Amino acid sequence: AQKVIFDxxxxxxxxxxxxxxxxxxxxxxxxxxxxxxxxIPLDLTTRNAxxxxxxxxRPEVPVYPGCTKPFxxxxxxxxxxxxxxxxxGPDLPEPVTKPKETHGVDFLIETxxxxxxxxxxxxxxxxxxxxxLAFAKxxxxxxxxxxxxLMGGGYFExxxxxxxxxxxxxxxxxxxxxxxxxxxxxxxxxxxxxHFMRSTKxxxxxFRALGNRSGEAVAAMLSFSERFDVEKYNWEGAPLxxxxxxxxxxxxxxxxTRHVNVEIETGSPLTRGMTVVDYWGVTDRDKNAVWVRSGDxxxxxxLLTERIGRLP
Ligand code: BDR
Ligand code: CA
Numbered sequence: 001a002q003k004v005i006f007d008x009x010x011x012x013x014x015x016x017x018x019x020x021x022x023x024x025x026x027x028x029x030x031x032x033x034x035x036x037x038x039x040i041p042l043d044l045t046t047r048n049a050x051x052x053x054x055x056x057x058r059p060e061v062p063v064y065p066g067c068t069k070p071f072x073x074x075x076x077x078x079x080x081x082x083x084x085x086x087x088x089g090p091d092l093p094e095p096v097t098k099p100k101e102t103h104g105v106d107f108l109i110e111t112x113x114x115x116x117x118x119x120x121x122x123x124x125x126x127x128x129x130x131x132x133l134a135f136a137k138x139x140x141x142x143x144x145x146x147x148x149x150l151m152g153g154g155y156f157e158x159x160x161x162x163x164x165x166x167x168x169x170x171x172x173x174x175x176x177x178x179x180x181x182x183x184x185x186x187x188x189x190x191x192x193x194x195h196f197m198r199s200t201k202x203x204x205x206x207f208r209a210l211g212n213r214s215g216e217a218v219a220a221m222l223s224f225s226e227r228f229d230v231e232k233y234n235w236e237g238a239p240l241x242x243x244x245x246x247x248x249x250x251x252x253x254x255x256x257t258r259h260v261n262v263e264i265e266t267g268s269p270l271t272r273g274m275t276v277v278d279y280w281g282v283t284d285r286d287k288n289a290v291w292v293r294s295g296d297x298x299x300x301x302x303l304l305t306e307r308i309g310r311l312p
Contacts, residue, residue: 008045033049035104215308
């Protein structure tokens with residue numbers, strides 16, 4: 001199994017990404033979950049992460065709280081998408097498990113250093129504040145990771161919080177810029193692919209029909225997050241962003257990719273947080289990321305449904 005750490009701000013779609021990984025122990029050995037402020041403040045993302053490991057019957061998976069806000073900016077949250085708890089929809093019990101006392105950034109640094117180079121994959125589902133701080137404190141770990149697989153950005157599909165910016169990058173563009181310039185191997189699951197992974201009624205029903213607690217919870221999460229996107233985009237169903245990261249780790253053959261240069265706009269008030277992708281190779285800038293352009297949405301939902309069915 002591949003050794004994996006999540007950095008995340010759960011969030012319904014983060015939740016499905018994490019549950020899918022917890023359901024896949026043959027492929028994914030989850031070393032820990034680091035939380036970050038994003039969709040909601042840090043105390044809530046941490047609480048939600050604990051609810052998820054308990055739902056999956058895996059309370060031994062440690063949860064480490066990370067940064068409470070970006071360093072250069074005040075925090076922007078998204079309760080309008082995820083609800084006040086960040087995980088509105090299912091009725092999950094208050095967690096009894098406690099978060100770890102070690103700071104998430106220190107856990108990240110220590111764990112990557114304690115393993116062989118290339119042993120660990122870092123899966124990022126929120127703003128990149130923790131990762132940028134870890135790389136600032138310990139620049140050696142950027143290249144010691146096997147890679148980073150992250151949900152963020154958009155090029156062909158534009159943005160979802162401004163016309164040009166996707167939420168995770170927008171919240172902490174300085175952090176994102178530092179990560180893209182760190183020399184780490186990076187794969188990006190942008191809106192260009194996630195916008196096409198939409199939870200239709202039938203797909204939500206398939207989770208509910210699994211008949212387990214986790215399937216019920218996922219169906220409730222997706223029914224909740226659907227509300228917002230259906231109104232906003234006039235789509236049937238909401239895009240399932242973060243689970244694309246787990247699906248990419250489990251089944252990369254579901255996706256089409258291209259090696260490109262990605263730079264992050266940090267200065268302009270108009271385009272703050274834009275992922276500027278040299279998709280057509282019109283510059284000689286270094287290719288610093290693999291950009292996922294599209295994916296097989298039926299294969300994606302089949303994979304997720306089958307995995308969630310393995311949980312309690
Ligand atoms: C991203 O923003 C968050 O609201 C979601 O959890 C996802 O990580 C999509 O833009
Ligand atoms: Ca997220």
